[in-house]
Amino acid sequence: MSRAGLAVLVVVALAGSACHATVPPRAVALPIPTPSLSPSPSPSPTPAVATPLPAATGGCPAAPPRAGPRADRPRYTLTVDIRPVEHVASGDMTVVFTPDQPIDHLVFRLWPNGPVLTQEGAHLAPGAVTVDGSPATPSQPDPTTMTVPLPRPLAAGQSVTVSMPWRLTLPGNVRDRIGDDGPAVRMGTFFPLLPWEPGVGWATDPPTTAYAEATTSPAADFDLTVTAPDGWTVLATGVNDRPGHFSAVGVPDVGLSAGMFTLATGTTDGGRATPVAVTVGVAQGLSDSPQPYLTKVRDVIASYARRFGSYPWPSYSLALTYGPGTSGIEYPMHVMQGPGTLGRTTSHELGHEWFYALVTDDQARDPWLDEGLASWAEYGYEHTLSAWIATPMPADAKGMAGQPMTYWNAHASSYYRGVYAQTPQALAALGPPEQVDCALRQYVARYAYRIARPPNLIDILTQVFPAAPAVLARYGLHR
Numbered sequence: 248m249s250r251a252g253l254a255v256l257v258v259v260a261l262a263g264s265a266c267h268a269t270v271p272p273r274a275v276a277l278p279i280p281t282p283s284l285s286p287s288p289s290p291s292p293t294p295a296v297a298t299p300l301p302a303a304t305g306g307c308p309a310a311p312p313r314a315g316p317r318a319d320r321p322r323y324t325l326t327v328d329i330r331p332v333e334h335v336a337s338g339d340m341t342v343v344f345t346p347d348q349p350i351d352h353l354v355f356r357l358w359p360n361g362p363v364l365t366q367e368g369a370h371l372a373p374g375a376v377t378v379d380g381s382p383a384t385p386s387q388p389d390p391t392t393m394t395v396p397l398p399r400p401l402a403a404g405q406s407v408t409v410s411m412p413w414r415l416t417l418p419g420n421v422r423d424r425i426g427d428d429g430p431a432v433r434m435g436t437f438f439p440l441l442p443w444e445p446g447v448g449w450a451t452d453p454p455t456t457a458y459a460e461a462t463t464s465p466a467a468d469f470d471l472t473v474t475a476p477d478g479w480t481v482l483a484t485g486v487n488d489r490p491g492h493f494s495a496v497g498v499p500d501v502g503l504s505a506g507m508f509t510l511a512t513g514t515t516d517g518g519r520a521t522p523v524a525v526t527v528g529v530a531q532g533l534s535d536s537p538q539p540y541l542t543k544v545r546d547v548i549a550s551y552a553r554r555f556g557s558y559p560w561p562s563y564s565l566a567l568t569y570g571p572g573t574s575g576i577e578y579p580m581h582v583m584q585g586p587g588t589l590g591r592t593t594s595h596e597l598g599h600e601w602f603y604a605l606v607t608d609d610q611a612r613d614p615w616l617d618e619g620l621a622s623w624a625e626y627g628y629e630h631t632l633s634a635w636i637a638t639p640m641p642a643d644a645k646g647m648a649g650q651p652m653t654y655w656n657a658h659a660s661s662y663y664r665g666v667y668a669q670t671p672q673a674l675a676a677l678g679p680p681e682q683v684d685c686a687l688r689q690y691v692a693r694y695a696y697r698i699a700r701p702p703n704l705i706d707i708l709t710q711v712f713p714a715a716p717a718v719l720a721r722y723g724l725h726r
């Protein structure tokens with residue numbers, strides 16, 4: 248989440264949803280030492296970014312070549328028909344799934360049916376399921392989980408094709424990842440999603456009651472076709488290679504925003520062979536101009552590419568709609584932000600393109616791997632690390648940075664400080680920020696398109712900072 252501008256007091260909205268999201272039922276006053284604060288960097292081609300990093304510095308070798316997506320990743324074909332007049336979206340989904348372990352059933356997560364979105368009025372209803380063309384008999388052991396028995400066990404490396412229609416009820420006027428604001432619709436984590444963790448199995452974490460995410464899903468390919476009302480623009484995960492069609496390679500999820508948008512487009516150097524195409528859309532009725540967001544996005548992507556390795560995909564889109572309020576919600580290649588969020592929200596959510604979208608994690612079990620590292624990226628870009636280091640921890644957050652969402656559900660008012668701020672505090676305690684970034688470049692290169700776990704990161708940090716296990720343990724971060 249990223250939030251609002253910094254002032255003597257930063258009011259952190261515990262967002263609803265993913266990243267941070269939205270405006271919380273409870274706002275937390277976060278004291279930040281004024282003197283060390285610097286204003287948000289003004290967008291300029293010359294980034295006010297963290298110190299440029301050398302390719303390798305003492306004790307931190309250069310990153311290896313980046314891993315590619317697994318060959319056996321799921322392949323989704325997804326159609327979406329948005330009908331705002333009816334407050335509904337529907338479509339068909341087909342996925343070809345190849346487990347790396349033998350299985351006798353499939354699991355899909357129906358995240359719109361979690362407690363927060365359900366209370367807001369969202370509902371995802373899958374239709375008749377077929378497995379390799381034959382009807383299946385799914386069951387729903389809980390609202391966010393659908394299991395589908397297989398007619399015969401599937402060996403590791405064998406593929407199965409599963410198809411189903413789906414229908415999603417869009418709540419109106421809510422500050423969340425699924426919503427219909429009138430002039431714009433947001434849809435994120437909105438279809439039946441395979442929670443497979445290669446090498447481990449099905450991720451069945453419970454949904455969170457906090458404004459956060461609890462999803463786990465592997466990098467997959469998506470062929471996405473979206474139909475929206477005449478005159479609407481669709482911004483979504485994927486390369487918009489023809490009208491209404493998006494192709495995404497190696498992404499764990501899909502988000503989209505559609506509506507009457509004022510657009511600004513450009514390109515930036517994401518460290519790739521070709522420039523990254525950037526599109527910013529501002530929904531009708533909002534007073535923001537897309538141009539400053541475009542300028543900042545271009546600058547942040549170029550900055551993070553230097554710090555963490557190249558931006559992973561050919562495009563990035565940002566949609567400003569009313570619903571995310573003072574915060575943002577991250578998806579691979581696409582972010583949803585509320586009005587007036589040019590400042591730290593833009594840089595925070597972009598941090599998630601590396602930490603969550605590229606190197607993903609179990610967001611229910613290890614939220615520090617995505618939120619803590621996105622905050623590390625943000626604080627470096629915004630020059631606010633020293634201020635956040637000085638932020639005191641509430642008693643129920645101190646030494647608890649590694650706790651899962653099941654802990655933070657009951658300590659929601661301390662979640663931001665406990666995970667978002669405390670993780671960067673722990674990393675800063677290891678040594679120079681440039682060396683931490685160097686270790687993160689190695690982490691990104693090695694675990695790209697993978698679901699990382701705490702030992703993956705901590706082992707790399709230990710190679711750069713031998714005392715890392717003991718230092719991180721003080722903050723509650725363990726292998």
Ligand SMILES: [Zn+2]
Binds near residue numbers: 248265266267595618
């Ligand atoms: Zn976040």
